[in-house]
Amino acid sequence: MSQQPSEGTNRERPTLAVVRAARVLADAGVEGPRGEAEVLAAYVLGVPRGRLALADGLSPDQRRRFDALVARRADREPLQHLTGSAPFRHLELAVGPGVFVPRPETELLAGWGVEQARREAAPLVVDLCSGSGAIALAVAQEVPAARVVAVEGSPAALSWLRRNATSRAAVGDRPVEVVAADVTASDLLDDLLGRVDVLLCNPPYVPAGVVVPPEVSRHDPARAVFAGMDGLAVIRPVVPRAAVLLRPGGRLGIEHDDTQGAAVPGLLAGDGRYDSIADHADLAGRPRFATATRRRRTVDPRDSGGAGG
Structure with a gap:
């Protein structure tokens, strides 16, 4: 009736x-x-x-x-695909097929990055695996003094990233620099070696074979979700590359699966070029992202003869 x-x-x-x-x-x-x-x-x-x-x-x-x-x-088509947008901190981002829909838990990593960037007068912030640009654009909006570089390798995701970056610049946010690149490449951002103040990364991290909701399995790009049998296939090479991109004292934040609360800090500790390593929980109390500071000096023999910095 x-x-x-x-x-x-x-x-x-x-x-x-x-x-x-x-x-x-x-x-x-x-x-x-x-x-x-x-x-x-x-x-x-x-x-x-x-x-x-x-x-x-x-x-x-x-x-x-x-x-x-x-x-x-x-x-089970994602709500954000139906409305064409996803909220993220103080932003509304355009999203759709081909790009990972930003999650509320990632707002915690972005907020941590904003706090770190605000410590610097004119910070250089890099966002790896930028996707829709959520983290990069949040930092650019909330830290107007920051130079923000967003790196993404997927052509489909890049189109969404560029669209969002253009929209935010049009309303007055500081423009974000978009770089098309594989974040696991050995020469990633060679022009920024030793200069980055804050490096943030929300990579694919779900272990292969894990059952995910239909919204993810049918609609999120697999390359933005899964990362090898242990979920660390992207994080593993990012850790050492971040160490050479960060200036001494620069800070790193990496989101991870809730089963990787020991594994990711372990990778950071094993690299030898980080200190102040910590893991952070999301609002549900689950391990969600790891942070670390680039050592000002290091005893790791792989790092310029052990002198570091």
Whole structure:
């Protein structure tokens, strides 16, 4: 039976549409179905989610559009693909097929990077595996004095990164420098050796064979998710390359899988060129990212005869 908002109209109240859609999403196994239904309703109506209860009802055309989006979400298409954007700290980033959708937990690494960059008068910040540009663009927005370099190797992801970088520069954020490169290359950013103040990286880190949600397995690029049998195929070469890019005293932050809370700090310690190594939990208490400082002096024989710096 059709649920109508009031006498004399054929519009459906947003609250009724949300309740109806939330049941569909819950039956499909979508987490937080009520919240996602609200996001979709607000998107169709063109209003902020917080104003949804005050919005006009959905017209028949809007209801058909809303129902179509709900059906796609029930088929586990990412919410961010349906709306075309993903929130990240103070940003709204354009996302879609071909680029990894930024996750809320990565905001913690970005926030740590912002804090480190603010310690410098004119910091040089590098974001490896930049994807949509989430970390790089957050730093550029929140630390206007920073020079930010974003590195990405996927042509599809690069198109999203450039689009977001252009959009943010157009509204006044400091432009981010986009570099197309493989972050595991031995000559990565050779022009920045020993000059980087803060290096951040949210690499692929899920071990091969791990079962991931349909939103990830069907829609996120596999190369942005999986990284070898132990999930460390990208992190392993990034650790030593970061050591030569960072200036003495420069800081490194790397996001990792929640099973790698000992492995990634172990790689940093084993390199011999880092100190102040620590691991940080996400809001759910799971190991999420490791940080370290480039030693001012090192006893590692691989590093310029042990003199370091």
